[in-house]
Amino acid sequence: MRIDKTHRGWAIATALLILLATLIYVFAISRHVSGAFGGTWAGLLFGTAGLALIIFHNLLSLRKKFPTWRIGRSQTWMRAHLWLGILLIPLVLYHASFTLGGGISKVAFWLTAAVIFSGILGAALQHVLPRLMTQRVPFETIYDQIDRVQAQLLKEADELIGGVESEAAKNGLLLFKNEGSGATAVADPEVAAPFAELRNIYQGRIRPFLQKRGDYGNPLYQRRNAKGVFFRLRKLVPAEVHEVLDDLENICEEKRDLDRQSRMHRALHAWLLVHVPLSYALLALVVIHAVIALRYM
Amino acid sequence: MVRRTRSAKRLGTRHDLNYFKHWTAARKWRLAVSVSLPVVLVAWFLTGLGRGDSSGFTPGPMSHSHAFIGKKCESCHAFKVEGIALMKFRKKVTDEACLECHQAPAHKSNQAFTPGCSSCHSEHTASQDLRHVASGNCTQCHAAGVPHFQPVTGFPSKHPEFRPLQDSFRDPGTVALNHTVHLKPIQGPAGMVQLECADCHRTPVDASAGWRFASATTSPAVPKDSPSGLMLPVNYERNCAACHQLQFDSRFSASAPHQEPAAVRKFILTTYREYITANPNELRNKRNVLRLIPAANADPALRTPEQFVATQSRDAEQLLWRKTCKECHQIDFSQSEQRQGLPRVLPAQITTKWLAHASFDHAPHAALSCVSCHVKTQTSVETSEVLVPSIKTCAACHKDSVQLEGRAENGCFECHQYHDWSQRKPFVGKKSISQLAR
Numbered sequence: 001m002r003i004d005k006t007h008r009g010w011a012i013a014t015a016l017l018i019l020l021a022t023l024i025y026v027f028a029i030s031r032h033v034s035g036a037f038g039g040t041w042a043g044l045l046f047g048t049a050g051l052a053l054i055i056f057h058n059l060l061s062l063r064k065k066f067p068t069w070r071i072g073r074s075q076t077w078m079r080a081h082l083w084l085g086i087l088l089i090p091l092v093l094y095h096a097s098f099t100l101g102g103g104i105s106k107v108a109f110w111l112t113a114a115v116i117f118s119g120i121l122g123a124a125l126q127h128v129l130p131r132l133m134t135q136r137v138p139f140e141t142i143y144d145q146i147d148r149v150q151a152q153l154l155k156e157a158d159e160l161i162g163g164v165e166s167e168a169a170k171n172g173l174l175l176f177k178n179e180g181s182g183a184t185a186v187a188d189p190e191v192a193a194p195f196a197e198l199r200n201i202y203q204g205r206i207r208p209f210l211q212k213r214g215d216y217g218n219p220l221y222q223r224r225n226a227k228g229v230f231f232r233l234r235k236l237v238p239a240e241v242h243e244v245l246d247d248l249e250n251i252c253e254e255k256r257d258l259d260r261q262s263r264m265h266r267a268l269h270a271w272l273l274v275h276v277p278l279s280y281a282l283l284a285l286v287v288i289h290a291v292i293a294l295r296y297m
Numbered sequence: 298m299v300r301r302t303r304s305a306k307r308l309g310t311r312h313d314l315n316y317f318k319h320w321t322a323a324r325k326w327r328l329a330v331s332v333s334l335p336v337v338l339v340a341w342f343l344t345g346l347g348r349g350d351s352s353g354f355t356p357g358p359m360s361h362s363h364a365f366i367g368k369k370c371e372s373c374h375a376f377k378v379e380g381i382a383l384m385k386f387r388k389k390v391t392d393e394a395c396l397e398c399h400q401a402p403a404h405k406s407n408q409a410f411t412p413g414c415s416s417c418h419s420e421h422t423a424s425q426d427l428r429h430v431a432s433g434n435c436t437q438c439h440a441a442g443v444p445h446f447q448p449v450t451g452f453p454s455k456h457p458e459f460r461p462l463q464d465s466f467r468d469p470g471t472v473a474l475n476h477t478v479h480l481k482p483i484q485g486p487a488g489m490v491q492l493e494c495a496d497c498h499r500t501p502v503d504a505s506a507g508w509r510f511a512s513a514t515t516s517p518a519v520p521k522d523s524p525s526g527l528m529l530p531v532n533y534e535r536n537c538a539a540c541h542q543l544q545f546d547s548r549f550s551a552s553a554p555h556q557e558p559a560a561v562r563k564f565i566l567t568t569y570r571e572y573i574t575a576n577p578n579e580l581r582n583k584r585n586v587l588r589l590i591p592a593a594n595a596d597p598a599l600r601t602p603e604q605f606v607a608t609q610s611r612d613a614e615q616l617l618w619r620k621t622c623k624e625c626h627q628i629d630f631s632q633s634e635q636r637q638g639l640p641r642v643l644p645a646q647i648t649t650k651w652l653a654h655a656s657f658d659h660a661p662h663a664a665l666s667c668v669s670c671h672v673k674t675q676t677s678v679e680t681s682e683v684l685v686p687s688i689k690t691c692a693a694c695h696k697d698s699v700q701l702e703g704r705a706e707n708g709c710f711e712c713h714q715y716h717d718w719s720q721r722k723p724f725v726g727k728k729s730i731s732q733l734a735r
Contacts, residue, residue: 033416033433038356102421103353104342144321145312152311156301163299247301269323277330284335288342292354296374296388 001078003127010083018090025094037097039297046095051286053088057081058283085119104289111282118275129268139257143265146258153251154210160244161202194236201233206248210255213262220252357421366733390415397727402720409438428710435709452707453692459685461651467681471627471643476677486539494667497536498528500659512538526658530647543621545613553617558639565613569606580605651685655712
C-alpha cells in the first residue's frame with residue numbers, strides 16, 4: 001500500500017492517540033508508587049487496548065479471506081492495520097512501563113517488536129517496490145503464473161528454432177543432424193555452419209536460460225551480455241533469419257522480466273513469512289498472558 | 298520463416314484461469330509456519346507448566362527471599378481475601394498470606410490508611426530485596442506533611458535538613474571536649490601523641506580491638522543493646538583514662554575511680570586511712586603547702602589520724618571536684634550542703650543516635666575517612682556543636698536510584714523504617730517445611 005496524502009487522517013488520528021496514551025501514562029506513572037505497572041488501572045487500560053489491537057490486526061487475514069463481506073473496504077482495513085499497528089508500540093511500552101517482565105511477557109514483548117518491525121519493513125517495501133516493478137518489469141504477469149508463462153516462452157522459442165530448420169528442409173537443405181547435445185553440419189559447411197552455431201547456442205545457452213527460473217550464471221541473464229550473444233548470432237546467420245533472432249531476443253527479454261519480477265516479488269512478500277506467523281504466535285501468547293495476569297492479579 | 302505472434306488470443310491462453318485455487322509453495326510455507334509457530338510456543342509454555350515450572354507465566358523473577366517458594370504459587374496467591382472466598386478463577390495475593398509467615402507491625406496509630414503488603418513490597422519485579430520499597434509509598438502521605446514532620450517528597454533536594462542541624466539545636470552533652478585540640482599532637486601518657494578518630498569512636502563491631510588510651514586496670518564491656526552501625530558513646534575507661542588520670546595525691550599512684558562523688562569520697566577516705574595506718578610518722582610532717590587548692594585551709598596541725606584523714610581527703614576532694622573532674626564534667630555545688638558536701642556531676646548525656654527517626658550504619662561507609670563526612674570536627678572547639686554531617690554531604694553520593702552507575706541509592710527505605718518494630722510481638726509460624734520447600 002502506497003502511503004500518500006490520503007493517509008493524512010489516519011496519521012493525525014494515530015498521533016493524537018499516541019499523545020493521549022502518553023498523557024495518560026505520564027499521569028498514571030506520577031501517581032504510581034511502586035512495583036509492576038501492568039496491574040494498575042492504567043496498565044490494564046493499555047494492556048486491554050493493546051490486546052484489542054492485536055486481535056484486530058490478526059482479523060485482517062480473515063478479512064482478506066472473505067473479500068465480499070460487507071465489513072468495511074479493504075483499503076480502510078489496510079490503513080487501520082498500518083497506523084494502528086504503530087499505535088501498538090507505545091501501548092505495549094506503557095503497559096509494561098518500559099520493563100520486559102518474565103516468561104510469556106518477555107517473549108510476547110520481543111514478538112511484538114519483531115511483528116512491528118517486519119510490518120514497518122513490509123510497509124516500506126510496499127511503498128517502493130510496486131512502483132519500481134511497474135517501471136522495470138514491463139512484461140509483469142501474475143506471480144503464481146510465472147512458471148506457466150515461462151514454459152510457454154520456451155515452447156515459442158522451440159517453435160521458432162524448429163521453424164528455421166523446417167524452412168531449410170522445405171528448401172531441400174538438410175542443414176545438420178543432431179548428435180547428442182550438439183549438431184553437425186551435413187550440408188555445405190559454408191551454408192550449414194552458421195545454422196549449426198545457432199542451433200548450438202540455442203541448445204547450450206538460450207534454452208537452459210528459458211527453462212530454468214533465475215539461472216543467474218547464464219550470460220543471457222544480463223541484458224548487456226544477451227545483446228552481445230544475439231549480435232554475434234546476427235553476424236553469423238543469413239539476413240532471412242534475423243527476424244527469428246529478434247523474436248528469440250524478445251522472448252529472452254520477457255524471461256528476464258519474469259526473473260526480475262520473481263526477485264522483486266520475493267523481496268516484496270518475504271517479510272510476510274515473518275510477519276504473519278509471528279502475529280499469530282503473538283496473539284496466542286498475549287491471550288494466555290492476559291488470562292494468567294487477570295487470574296493472579 | 299515462422300514468426301512469433303503476440304495476439305490477444307494467444308496471450309489469453311497463457312494463464313490458468315483457476316490459478317488462485319492452487320496453493321503456491323510460499324503460501325503453503327506461510328500456513329505451515331503460521332500454525333506451527335504458535336502451537337510450538339504455547340506447547341512450550343504448557344509443558345513447562347505441566348512440569349510444575351510456572352516461571353514462564355510470572356511477570357518477573359522472584360525476589361531472593363521468596364525464590365525458594367517460587368514454584369508454589371498458592372503460598373501467596375490465595376482464593377480468599379479476609380476470609381471471603383474469591384471467584385475460583387481469581388488467585389489474588391492477600392495480606393493474610395503474607396502474615397502467615399511474617400510479622401508486620403503497623404506504622405503509626407494515627408496513619409491515614411494502612412496499605413496492603415503487596416502495594417509496597419512488589420514481588421515479581423526486578424527488585425531482589427522486597428525491603429527496597431519505592432519512595433512513592435512513603436511520600437504519598439509524607440509529601441503533604443504529617444503531624445510533627447515537615448513535608449518530604451524526595452531525597453536529597455526535597456528532604457528537610459537533619460533535625461540536629463536545624464535552627465539552634467545544640468549538642469545536649471555535658472562532657473567538655475575540644476575536638477580541634479584533640480586532633481592536633483597532644484601530650485599523651487608517654488610523650489606527645491597524634492590521636493586518631495578511632496581512638497575514641499568505634500562501632501560495637503570494632504570494639505574488641507585494643508584501645509590505645511584505655512585504662513590499664515579496667516576495661517568496660519560494650520553494652521549489648523548498642524546499635525551495631527552506630528558509634529559507641531565515648532567512655533572514660535576506654536577512651537580517656539590513659540591521659541586524663543584522676544590522681545588526687547602525688548603519694549599515691551592509684552587514680553580515683555571514675556564514679557559518682559560518693560564512691561570517689563569512699564575511695565579517698567579508705568586510701569588515706571590505710572596510708573596513715575601504714576605511715577604514722579606522717580602526722581609529724583607539715584602539709585604540702587605548695588598544692589594550690591581552691592578553698593583549702595592552711596592548717597598545719599595534724600595531731601590525730603582522724604584529723605589527717607579528714608584534712609587530706611577534704612583537700613583531695615577539692616582538687617578533684619574543682620579541677621580534675623571539672624576539666625571535663627559540669628559540676629553543681631549548689632546543693633552540696635544537703636549532700637554532705639558532695640557536688641552533683643551533671644549526667645553526660647552523650648547522644649548515640651543523632652537521627653531519631655532514621656537508621657544509619659557506619660559499616661558500608663567504612664571506606665570513607667571520618668572527616669570527609671564529619672567536616673566540622675576539625676574546627677570544632679565547643680562541646681555544644683553538632684558534628685553530624687549535613688544532608689548535603691549524604692547527597693554527594695545518595696542522589697539517585699542505585700541502578701544508575703556512580704550514584705548511591707536514595708530511596709526512603711535506605712534510612713527509614715515503615716513498620717514500628719517496637720510493637721513486635723512473639724511470632725509463631727504455622728507452615729511446615731513441606732508446605733514451603735519443594
